[in-house]
Amino acid sequence: DVQLVESGGGLVQPGGSLTLSCVASGFTFSTYAMSWVRQAPGKDLEWVAGATGGPGHPVYSDSVKGRFTISRDNAKNTLYLQMRSVKTEDTAVYYCATPRYEFDLPAGRSNRRADYYYWGQGTLVTVSS
Numbered sequence: 690d691v692q693l694v695e696s697g698g699g700l701v702q703p704g705g706s707l708t709l710s711c712v713a714s715g716f717t718f719s720t721y722a723m724s725w726v727r728q729a730p731g732k733d734l735e736w737v738a739g740a741t742g743g744p745g746h747p748v749y750s751d752s753v754k755g756r757f758t759i760s761r762d763n764a765k766n767t768l769y770l771q772m773r774s775v776k777t778e779d780t781a782v783y784y785c786a787t788p789r790y791e792f793d794l795p796a797g798r799s800n801r802r803a804d805y806y807y808w809g810q811g812t813l814v815t816v817s818s
Contacts, residue, residue: 691715691807693785698812701775705816711768711785711809718742719763722797724788724805725770727781727814734800737783738770739792748792753779775816782811 738759
């Protein structure tokens with residue numbers, strides 16, 4: 690069975706840092722692009738960042754560009770999201786997911802669950818003083 694298991698969420702102060710992890714199993718992780726998608730309380734899903742399975746450059750939403758870094762370790766089947774200079778508006782449940790479409794297409798940076806093959810259960814990040 691396919692599994693994506695996120696971890697690393699928690700409470701962090703504004704301006705602080707946090708690193709999220711997503712361990713994948715049940716599929717050939719290295720051949721899939723991966724994304725982080727978040728959902729703030731009472732709001733819609735928001736695509737955050739994406740990394741291809743190969744050597745392509747990562748991509749980011751404008752809201753996190755310059756503050757977050759997505760990376761992956763294909764040998765460990767693990768996706769990461771390093772969060773720096775966090776803001777209260779970064780408070781959300783963060784999901785890792787496998788996009789159906791390339792990042793060059795709008796659907797590759799989608800806010801719709803249907804545009805992803807697999808989802809994790811999410812990890813909650815709360816930014817508060």
